[in-house]
Amino acid sequence: MRILIDMDDVIADASERFLEWYERDFGVRYTKADIHGKRLYDIIPAEQVQIVKSYPHQPGFFKDLPVIENAKETIEALNNLHEIYIVSAAMEFKHSFLDKYEWLDKHFPFIHWKRRIFCGDKHLIKADILIDDHDFNLSVFTGRPIVFSAPHNIHYTEYERMENWLDAEKIFGLSLNPSPKERDL
Numbered sequence: 001m002r003i004l005i006d007m008d009d010v011i012a013d014a015s016e017r018f019l020e021w022y023e024r025d026f027g028v029r030y031t032k033a034d035i036h037g038k039r040l041y042d043i044i045p046a047e048q049v050q051i052v053k054s055y056p057h058q059p060g061f062f063k064d065l066p067v068i069e070n071a072k073e074t075i076e077a078l079n080n081l082h083e084i085y086i087v088s089a090a091m092e093f094k095h096s097f098l099d100k101y102e103w104l105d106k107h108f109p110f111i112h113w114k115r116r117i118f119c120g121d122k123h124l125i126k127a128d129i130l131i132d133d134h135d136f137n138l139s140v141f142t143g144r145p146i147v148f149s150a151p152h153n154i155h156y157t158e159y160e161r162m163e164n165w166l167d168a169e170k171i172f173g174l175s176l177n178p179s180p181k182e183r184d185l
């Protein structure tokens with residue numbers, strides 16, 4: 001199978017960076033629980049919204065983002081069985097390319113450059129499965145769309161859902177080895 005996997009809020013924790021930079025600029029630390037079912041823009045004063053919306057357009061936003069839990073191990077296992085492509089609509093953020101590329105080199109070195117697609121509109125890219133957090137990508141995909149849970153998409157009901165990367169066990173019939181921490185318990 002050919003499987004397309006999005007980056008932000010699927011394998012890279014971009015939501016966390018919004019919360020981090022908001023605290024840097026406005027001194028308030030919100031948590032993922034605070035933005036459950038919404039976006040940070042929905043809970044902050046209106047005069048701050050444009051500033052927050054500008055964050056991903058600024059250099060450094062995508063640098064060293066945390067990896068979403070269990071993404072690496074799971075995608076490495078999937079990569080041994082399927083054709084995996086990382087697909088990011090990076091064109092929206094002109095400073096993101098180098099940070100995203102280096103992030104993949106660091107955390108997903110097994111994803112060859114030929115399997116990395118930095119694009120604009122994702123609807124042109126055909127495959128069997130797309131794992132993504134946004135309706136605007138999932139709704140135009142011609143294969144099997146799977147929504148990856150993120151604070152802003154918990155209300156989506158029209159897609160098959162992946163709550164986290166361990167869900168790959170049941171969705172793809174993968175057998176993941178428990179992490180060393182779990183084995184010690």
Ligand SMILES: [Mg+2]
Nearest residue numbers: 006008009133
């Ligand atoms: Mg995304």
